[in-house]
Amino acid sequence: MKSDLPKVLHPVGGRAMLDWAIAAARAVGAARVVVVAGAHSPAVGAHVEKALGTGAIAIQDPPLGTAHAVRAAEAALAGFEGDIVILYGDAPFIPPERIEAMFALRAARGGIAVLGFEARDSAGYGRLIVDGDGALERIVEHKDANEAERAVTLCNSGVLCADARVLFQLLSLVKNENSKGEYYLTDLVGLGRSAGFATHVLVGAESDAMGVNSRVELAAAEAAFQQRARMAAMEAGVTLIDPGSVFFSHDTEIANDVTIEPNVFFGPGVKIAKGARIKAFCHIEGAEIGEGAQIGPSARLRPGTKLGAGVKIGNFVEIKNAIFGEKAQASHLTYVGDADIGARANLGCGTITCNYDGFNKHRTTIGEDAFIGSDTALVAPVKVGDRAYTGSGSVITKDVPDDALAVARGRQHVLEGWAKKFREKKRKAKEAK
Numbered sequence: 001m002k003s004d005l006p007k008v009l010h011p012v013g014g015r016a017m018l019d020w021a022i023a024a025a026r027a028v029g030a031a032r033v034v035v036v037a038g039a040h041s042p043a044v045g046a047h048v049e050k051a052l053g054t055g056a057i058a059i060q061d062p063p064l065g066t067a068h069a070v071r072a073a074e075a076a077l078a079g080f081e082g083d084i085v086i087l088y089g090d091a092p093f094i095p096p097e098r099i100e101a102m103f104a105l106r107a108a109r110g111g112i113a114v115l116g117f118e119a120r121d122s123a124g125y126g127r128l129i130v131d132g133d134g135a136l137e138r139i140v141e142h143k144d145a146n147e148a149e150r151a152v153t154l155c156n157s158g159v160l161c162a163d164a165r166v167l168f169q170l171l172s173l174v175k176n177e178n179s180k181g182e183y184y185l186t187d188l189v190g191l192g193r194s195a196g197f198a199t200h201v202l203v204g205a206e207s208d209a210m211g212v213n214s215r216v217e218l219a220a221a222e223a224a225f226q227q228r229a230r231m232a233a234m235e236a237g238v239t240l241i242d243p244g245s246v247f248f249s250h251d252t253e254i255a256n257d258v259t260i261e262p263n264v265f266f267g268p269g270v271k272i273a274k275g276a277r278i279k280a281f282c283h284i285e286g287a288e289i290g291e292g293a294q295i296g297p298s299a300r301l302r303p304g305t306k307l308g309a310g311v312k313i314g315n316f317v318e319i320k321n322a323i324f325g326e327k328a329q330a331s332h333l334t335y336v337g338d339a340d341i342g343a344r345a346n347l348g349c350g351t352i353t354c355n356y357d358g359f360n361k362h363r364t365t366i367g368e369d370a371f372i373g374s375d376t377a378l379v380a381p382v383k384v385g386d387r388a389y390t391g392s393g394s395v396i397t398k399d400v401p402d403d404a405l406a407v408a409r410g411r412q413h414v415l416e417g418w419a420k421k422f423r424e425k426k427r428k429a430k431e432a433k
Helices: 015-028 042-052 066-071 096-109 164-171 187-194 215-235 418-432
Strands: 035-038 057-060 082-087 111-120 127-130 136-140 153-165 198-205 264-266 287-289 305-307 312-324 329-341 351-356 363-366 377-379 382-384
Touching: 015 042, 015 096, 035 042, 042 057, 066 164, 082 096, 082 164, 096 111, 096 153, 111 136, 111 187, 136 187, 136 198, 153 164, 153 187, 153 198, 153 312, 164 187, 187 198, 377 382
Parallel strands: 035 057, 111 198, 287 305, 305 312, 312 329, 329 351, 329 363, 351 377, 363 382
Antiparallel strands: 082 153, 111 153, 127 136, 127 153
16 A cells, blocks of 8 residues: 555545444444454554454464464454354455345355355456355465466455354464465365365355455545445435535435535535535535535535534535524635524624634534624624624624624724825825935
């Protein structure tokens, strides 16, 4: 990856690739989840500890192959009885239903189950060699395969499912007699057959097994995710005017009859209710958007934003950690941070909530049906009451009562004829030079 960031922490769909595997394990109800990481990747350990707790990380040191990696998890799984499935932190798209199918296959037929796929281009993949009855005979790495074996298109995803006791029993028998001197997990199939265990292949989709080993493959994985997300949204009743220019996150939730215009980006944590419209060039993350709301164009909604039904947020408006009541609006050129905006309140052009004093954030409260005049600066903490007004160009530093008008600006003075006299004075000075 040519990166200081460990490969498995690079994101796809706004989520670290490793977290896709963890999410799949959780989705199938895994009783235990253990992540094996190298000693050279403390960032992975810290990430796992935050997500799963201190007992969920196992260190492989030194890294001596895939079988050696799984053995590194043996102590963390001490006392566990049941099926173990092995997933990969750089293969984000193994679907939970495929894991469930592997559990079902083992429940019905016992032994060891391996997830395979038919590859359009099998170069580089391990081959799954099956016997005449369809049982898995062995797995051959591409570099170790002969010409006949390389002609096989049924390939190994690396995902394997077995009983815990059997798994670790067979792992103890794996040798490193290969070109790389590593302990291969794929050897479990041959060892299992020799020990009398049934060996099976579950065939999934090639897209399930997409792995990432470079920035190019990371971009391909992101493109694959976005294509799936766009199709799923449209099939669920969302209108995407230009699907290819809309980018989703792994957890984006959009109700039916929402319309999304071109060039919209959704970061993690976005929920959009029915009938809303997201106009072009919006950037939205960590926000909840109510039914029938109108957003944009060119609006930015940051984490903590909650917009009620019928809210209107216009062009070049930024909102952060703020709650808007029903039908409140900020139509253009406004910043609202750390604020509570009452229903039907109107924020004029250029409104700013001055929420940060250089050390702490403070909150602004604007009441229902309030009207904030254009170019008003609200210095938090401050409250504007229900149905109150602020005069355009005001700097509001004190609370405004209900139904009041607050004006905080210098009084206007008009000096008639001043401009003409000023111009004449300047003209004469220039002529004198």
